[in-house]
Amino acid sequence: MLKQIEGSKAVAEAIALCRPEVICAYPISPQTHIVEALGEMVKSEKLTPCEFINVESEFAAMSVAIGSSAAGARSYTATASQGLLFMVEAVYNAAGLGLPIVMTVANRAIGAPINIWNDHSDSLSQRDSGWMQLFAETNQEAVDLHIQAFKLAEELSMPIMVCMDGFILTHAFERVDIPTQEQVDGYLPTFDPRQSLDPKEPISIGAMVGPEAFMEVKYLAHAKQMQALELIPQLAAEFKQQFGRESGGLVRTYRAEDAETMIVAMGSVLGTVKDTVDEMREQGHKIGVLGIISYRPFPLQEVRAALVNCKRFVVLEKSLAVGMGGIVATDVRMAVSGTGLKGFTAIAGLGGRNITKASLHKLFLEAEQEKLEPVTFVDLDWEVVNKQLEREKQNRHSGPIAENILYDKGMSTSAKFG
Amino acid sequence: MFQIRVHGRGGQGVVTATEMLSVAAFEEGRHAQAFPSFGSERTGAPVVAFCRLDDKEIRLREPIMEPDALIIQDPTLLHQIDVFSGLKPDGYVLLNSAHSFEQIGLGDLVKQHGHSKMSTLPATELGLKHVGRPIPNVPLIAGFAALSGMFKLESVVKAINEKFSGKVAAGNIAAATEAYELVKQQMEDRANA
Numbered sequence: 001m002l003k004q005i006e007g008s009k010a011v012a013e014a015i016a017l018c019r020p021e022v023i024c025a026y027p028i029s030p031q032t033h034i035v036e037a038l039g040e041m042v043k044s045e046k047l048t049p050c051e052f053i054n055v056e057s058e059f060a061a062m063s064v065a066i067g068s069s070a071a072g073a074r075s076y077t078a079t080a081s082q083g084l085l086f087m088v089e090a091v092y093n094a095a096g097l098g099l100p101i102v103m104t105v106a107n108r109a110i111g112a113p114i115n116i117w118n119d120h121s122d123s124l125s126q127r128d129s130g131w132m133q134l135f136a137e138t139n140q141e142a143v144d145l146h147i148q149a150f151k152l153a154e155e156l157s158m159p160i161m162v163c164m165d166g167f168i169l170t171h172a173f174e175r176v177d178i179p180t181q182e183q184v185d186g187y188l189p190t191f192d193p194r195q196s197l198d199p200k201e202p203i204s205i206g207a208m209v210g211p212e213a214f215m216e217v218k219y220l221a222h223a224k225q226m227q228a229l230e231l232i233p234q235l236a237a238e239f240k241q242q243f244g245r246e247s248g249g250l251v252r253t254y255r256a257e258d259a260e261t262m263i264v265a266m267g268s269v270l271g272t273v274k275d276t277v278d279e280m281r282e283q284g285h286k287i288g289v290l291g292i293i294s295y296r297p298f299p300l301q302e303v304r305a306a307l308v309n310c311k312r313f314v315v316l317e318k319s320l321a322v323g324m325g326g327i328v329a330t331d332v333r334m335a336v337s338g339t340g341l342k343g344f345t346a347i348a349g350l351g352g353r354n355i356t357k358a359s360l361h362k363l364f365l366e367a368e369q370e371k372l373e374p375v376t377f378v379d380l381d382w383e384v385v386n387k388q389l390e391r392e393k394q395n396r397h398s399g400p401i402a403e404n405i406l407y408d409k410g411m412s413t414s415a416k417f418g
Numbered sequence: 419m420f421q422i423r424v425h426g427r428g429g430q431g432v433v434t435a436t437e438m439l440s441v442a443a444f445e446e447g448r449h450a451q452a453f454p455s456f457g458s459e460r461t462g463a464p465v466v467a468f469c470r471l472d473d474k475e476i477r478l479r480e481p482i483m484e485p486d487a488l489i490i491q492d493p494t495l496l497h498q499i500d501v502f503s504g505l506k507p508d509g510y511v512l513l514n515s516a517h518s519f520e521q522i523g524l525g526d527l528v529k530q531h532g533h534s535k536m537s538t539l540p541a542t543e544l545g546l547k548h549v550g551r552p553i554p555n556v557p558l559i560a561g562f563a564a565l566s567g568m569f570k571l572e573s574v575v576k577a578i579n580e581k582f583s584g585k586v587a588a589g590n591i592a593a594a595t596e597a598y599e600l601v602k603q604q605m606e607d608r609a610n611a
Contacts, residue, residue: 167453173450271477
């Protein structure tokens with residue numbers, strides 16, 4: 001049913017349609033509206049049977065999810081930013097134990113400086129944790145990916161994060177087609193766990209494993225993600241059959257035919273990128289888009305195939321590997337290794353910095369002319385950056401950086417250094 | 419694409435206003451996207467929210483920098499921030515005030531934009547009268563429906579019924595109806611003047 005609905009609410013409805021049996025979560029912006037809505041549904045018995053567990057922290061949220069999933073209950077949680085970091089030890093455990101937990105990450109920057117706005121630093125910090133990660137471009141896709149995520153996770157017995165841009169998607173009201181219970185039931189079978197704790201047939205889950213077997217267990221986690229590369233397109237095709245729309249998959253191209261310049265990105269920024277590309281196409285520029293939906297597993301072959309016929313590409317990413325450059329760009333470059341393709345990295349939108357069509361226009365034109373540096377920081381205020389660098393050069397006691405930058409931008413009177 | 423920017427203060431229902439505008443547009447079969455400016459909202463602090471309307475899917479995610487319409491929920495913002503920033507030359511302006519633009523020193527703006535696209539509305543007073551609270555958002559979106567002719571009053575009423583129920587819904591519908599009629603009357607008076 002078509003609804004004009006907030007992204008968080010739409011996702012909550014989708015989760016409820018997937019019949020989770022345990023929901024455990026700790027509220028953190030911008031994920032809060034999702035679990036609030038689910039809490040209300042459980043309390044009003046609209047979602048039943050389901051236990052909603054208020055936990056005391058994100059670490060507890062993931063720990064409870066591990067316990068309930070190991071007991072054979074379909075388990076869901078959601079988090080963001082510092083909350084995800086706080087549960088990291090348990091995040092790795094969930095993957096190591098092979099428990100098919102589904103978790104929404106409402107992507108948000110990581111502090112310090114503390115910042116509640118969107119970028120991809122949080123879930124990307126967990127890229128090697130063993131969790132799969134799918135990125136939604138729209139709220140419709142966020143809904144659809146959650147439904148596919150339960151099926152994928154349970155088929156492989158591996159956990160999965162469905163990543164949606166915090167605020168930009170979670171707090172946006174837009175048109176979303178919420179499927180019916182019959183449709184979801186027809187797509188998603190009941191949870192039939194590969195392993196479960198049952199007092200009648202006691203087993204243990206979580207053995208200590210020494211050097212003699214550790215590598216094999218780890219390799220199997222990798223093997224499962226390689227299987228996911230096959231399964232994700234298959235589940236997207238089945239989804240299309242059941243729900244009548246394209247959603248999910250590994251990658252998606254847009255106006256890529258004959259494109260000489262390709263823009264690679266993940267998440268909601270793809271919308272603004274596509275609008276910019278449409279305008280440039282009208283002006284005769286041969287430019288196209290590659291959207292990555294599956295960040296883990298990373299679809300090396302599909303990325304290579306999508307880029308191999310272009311002349312140059314820009315990876316536009318909302319994340320920064322400090323001391324290195326791009327995070328997504330590193331993977332994309334690996335995908336095209338040996339092709340001789342020219343690749344540029346553009347870091348944009350950190351901590352919620354707006355990514356505008358005007359800035360993208362300029363960036364893409366410079367990419368087309370191959371005038372970009374290997375790593376570009378989109379809309380960085382060089383004046384305040386250079387001022388702070390100079391301050392540090394001149395004054396040993398140059399003080400706290402964030403406070404100084406705010407002061408230089410006229411937004412605070414708290415700093416007085418230099 | 420038609421882009422509306424709503425300015426107000428924390429506690430005035432600015433974000434809700436854009437959400438309801440998007441629901442009203444959806445009720446009329448249009449695509450709509452509403453989103454807040456995502457600040458750390460505090461009561462009384464300036465808040466901005468956005469609503470885009472189109473006949474096709476809206477993909478753009480940047481904030482609205484060149485609005486086709488402005489709804490200003492608090493006239494005291496005029497002294498604090500440049501609410502008119504980027505407004506299209508033929509853009510609509512709806513201001514929450516019991517006074518005319520001329521009375522509050524915005525006569526020049528009326529000369530630029532023309533009377534047919536500008537209106538003031540005592541929205542806080544209407545909120546107090548019908549809902550018992552000084553929340554101007556619902557009267558303003560109904561007033562905007564009348565000013566722009568972009569929505570029917572009944573679509574605004576549907577959006578109200580989706581958001582509120584019982585006495586609060588009834589009060590808001592009464593406030594919306596009076597606001598709609600007031601602005602419509604203003605437009606007709608001007609057309610006949």
